[in-house]
Amino acid sequence: xxxxxxxxxxxxxxxxxxxxxxxxxxxxxxxxxxxxxxxxxxxxxxxxxxxxxxxxxxxxxxxxxxxxxxxxxxxxxxxxxxxxxxxxxxxxxxxxxxxxxxxxxxxxxxxxxxxxxxxxxxxxxxxxxxxxxxxxxxxxxxxxxxxxxxxxxxxxxxxxxxxxxxxxxxxxxxxxxxxxxxxxxxxxxxxxxxxxxxxxxxxxxxxxxxxxxxxxxxxxxxxxxxxxxxxxxxxxxxxxxxxxxxxxxxxxxxxxxxxxxxxxxxxxxxxxxxxxxxxxxxxxxxxxxxxxxxxxxxxxxxxxxxxxxxxx
Amino acid sequence: xxxxxxxxxxxxxxxxxxxxxxxxxxxxxxxxxxxxxxxxxxxxxxxxxxxxxxxxxxxxxxxxxxxxxxxxxxxxxxxxxxxxxxxxxxxxxxxxxxxxxxxxxxxxxxxxxxxxxxxxxxxxxxxxxxxxxxxxxxxxxxxxxxxxxxxxxxxxxxxxxxxxxxxxxxxxxxxxxxxxxxxxxxxxxxxxxxxxxxxxxxxxxxxxxxxxxxxxxxxxxxxxxxxxxxxxxxxxxxxxxxxxxxxxxxxxxxxxxxxxxxxxxxxxxxxxxxxxxxxxxxx
Numbered sequence: 189x190x191x192x193x194x195x196x197x198x199x200x201x202x203x204x205x206x207x208x209x210x211x212x213x214x215x216x217x218x219x220x221x222x223x224x225x226x227x228x229x230x231x232x233x234x235x236x237x238x239x240x241x242x243x244x245x246x247x248x249x250x251x252x253x254x255x256x257x258x259x260x261x262x263x264x265x266x267x268x269x270x271x272x273x274x275x276x277x278x279x280x281x282x283x284x285x286x287x288x289x290x291x292x293x294x295x296x297x298x299x300x301x302x303x304x305x306x307x308x309x310x311x312x313x314x315x316x317x318x319x320x321x322x323x324x325x326x327x328x329x330x331x332x333x334x335x336x337x338x339x340x341x342x343x344x345x346x347x348x349x350x351x352x353x354x355x356x357x358x359x360x361x362x363x364x365x366x367x368x369x370x371x372x373x374x375x376x377x378x379x380x381x382x383x384x385x386x387x388x389x390x391x392x393x394x395x396x397x398x399x400x401x402x403x404x405x406x407x408x409x410x411x412x413x414x415x416x417x418x419x420x421x422x423x424x425x426x427x428x429x430x431x432x433x434x435x436x437x438x439x440x441x442x443x444x445x446x447x448x449x450x451x452x453x454x455x456x457x458x459x460x461x462x463x464x465x466x467x468x469x470x471x472x473x474x475x476x477x478x479x480x481x482x483x484x485x486x487x488x489x490x491x492x493x494x495x496x497x498x499x500x
Numbered sequence: 501x502x503x504x505x506x507x508x509x510x511x512x513x514x515x516x517x518x519x520x521x522x523x524x525x526x527x528x529x530x531x532x533x534x535x536x537x538x539x540x541x542x543x544x545x546x547x548x549x550x551x552x553x554x555x556x557x558x559x560x561x562x563x564x565x566x567x568x569x570x571x572x573x574x575x576x577x578x579x580x581x582x583x584x585x586x587x588x589x590x591x592x593x594x595x596x597x598x599x600x601x602x603x604x605x606x607x608x609x610x611x612x613x614x615x616x617x618x619x620x621x622x623x624x625x626x627x628x629x630x631x632x633x634x635x636x637x638x639x640x641x642x643x644x645x646x647x648x649x650x651x652x653x654x655x656x657x658x659x660x661x662x663x664x665x666x667x668x669x670x671x672x673x674x675x676x677x678x679x680x681x682x683x684x685x686x687x688x689x690x691x692x693x694x695x696x697x698x699x700x701x702x703x704x705x706x707x708x709x710x711x712x713x714x715x716x717x718x719x720x721x722x723x724x725x726x727x728x729x730x731x732x733x734x735x736x737x738x739x740x741x742x743x744x745x746x747x748x749x750x751x752x753x754x755x756x757x758x759x760x761x762x763x764x765x766x767x768x769x770x771x772x773x774x775x776x777x778x779x780x781x782x783x
Contacts, residue, residue: 211780214773222598225591229657236658248652288531295528348767349760350727352643352734353744357756360748361544361552366535420517440643453647462651469644476639
């Protein structure tokens with residue numbers, strides 16, 4: 189076979205490659221949307237870089253962000269004392285309050301998700317769960333679909349609204365306690381965990397639950413004896429994955445005036461103490477890192493805490 | 501043949517799982533007490549009750565027109581105003597994500613073990629430096645980036661865009677590098693055995709295996725980015741959050757719900773689209 193024939197063969201292969209119209213359409217649409225966004229949005233990114241304002245960043249870091257003792261030439265010892273003082277007066281309280289808000293919110297989110305997940309899962313919310321090929325009335329079918337969809341809609345609403353917006357709204361209604369922050373984080377994460385939990389229940393292989401069902405188990409028994417035990421490690425994985433994001437989000441809710449890290453960030457900004465502000469932002473980085481490591485360890489523990497199903 | 505009596509498998513009274521769940525709940529309760537959560541504070545005081553009931557009732561009757569008796573001349577009709585703010589929210593998310601994708605691709609490559617395998621001390625040094633950068637980019641929340649930019653340059657559409665793009669680039673780079681590292685190594689090993697250069701090995705051995713997960717994750721983050729862009733409105737960027745804050749402060753709860761439902765609808769559309777894409781990739 190000569191080179192030309194070989195090339196023709198390759199071209200024929202290329203023409204016959206599998207193509208998916210939906211994928212290609214999506215890609216084209218997405219590219220068009222991105223171009224449209226840049227064209228219509230007029231963000232002025234080029235102007236920002238061209239305006240020379242970025243050139244000021246060096247001066248800003250030197251004159252505003254560098255810790256006060258360093259700026260006044262008092263050396264690193266004085267800077268360390270400054271950092272210790274900032275930790276004592278603001279950092280310590282900001283750190284533990286942020287973590288406590290995140291932990292309380294996640295416990296509450298877990299409870300919310302435990303209520304939502306079974307109600308939103310198609311595995312349990314049908315006329316006759318885990319019995320194949322049964323005939324039942326349209327009323328029964330539609331009724332369960334409506335119930336299940338309501339629970340799903342609830343979960344969607346809970347998570348589609350950002351935490352910060354929930355916290356803002358709740359702050360207006362409940363007043364300045366820690367509740368708005370905790371509830372906002374709990375509602376958003378509860379929605380996410382509830383939906384993930386419902387999907388997990390739906391992906392359980394039907395063997396164990398069908399066996400229990402044939403022995404006459406009801407929905408509650410199916411949930412607690414079949415669905416939950418087989419999927420428990422996966423729920424824990426999702427929980428600890430969200431815990432990390434929750435700490436990250438808890439740092440900023442304080443900007444609304446609720447007492448978490450963000451509150452002290454805004455307070456330092458209001459005093460034009462940019463060195464303290466950046467110190468607090470870096471403290472936030474440390475908190476998120478700690479949560480990251482803790483959630484990593486906890487997920488490894490969860491993976492070992494029992495047999496997972498092989499679905500998904 | 502002797503029949504043994506059926507012995508149920510022994511089960512500790514307090515299993516590992518029970519202890520774990522109890523510990524999480526206890527830790528949550530202790531944390532709640534520490535920050536001063538009292539059930540009594542959950543009940544709104546005085547006029548708070550009326551407002552709360554009014555707010556909840558408004559969920560079922562979202563506004564279709566401005567609630568204020570008179571609006572300044574030249575104000576667009578309410579649905580148009582909400583639609584434009586939503587479009588701007590999506591535009592911010594798309595532009596920020598396109599920046600984030602461009603920045604994250606090289607970072608993910610440099611942070612992944614798959615790229616640096618067998619390249620000595622220099623390689624792992626670069627890898628850990630890039631990982632550190634990615635961690636800092638990602639751990640600072642987009643709103644904290646926004647406040648930092650606000651202090652340094654003032655908040656403009658451009659700095660708002662950067663505030664979104666930086667943490668999203670960090671998250672994308674982190675997850676993408678994990679996906680690259682978890683990809684099946686055998687195609688790349690086969691190419692290497694045939695004498696492929698590292699670049700060929702990566703482009704034709706690793707990338708095609710990882711691409712479905714890589715794009716599915718980017719799409720999921722686009723949905724998150726729409727939410728973040730909405731929140732940026734609270735800092736004066738004219739996305740939907742700007743309208744939500746203003747309507748809520750004017751006690752126009754029906755307007756707030758119209759805006760919330762509109763945001764929910766956009767998130768739902770994106771989610772449906774990305775779920776369908778993911779199914780195509782997996783199939």
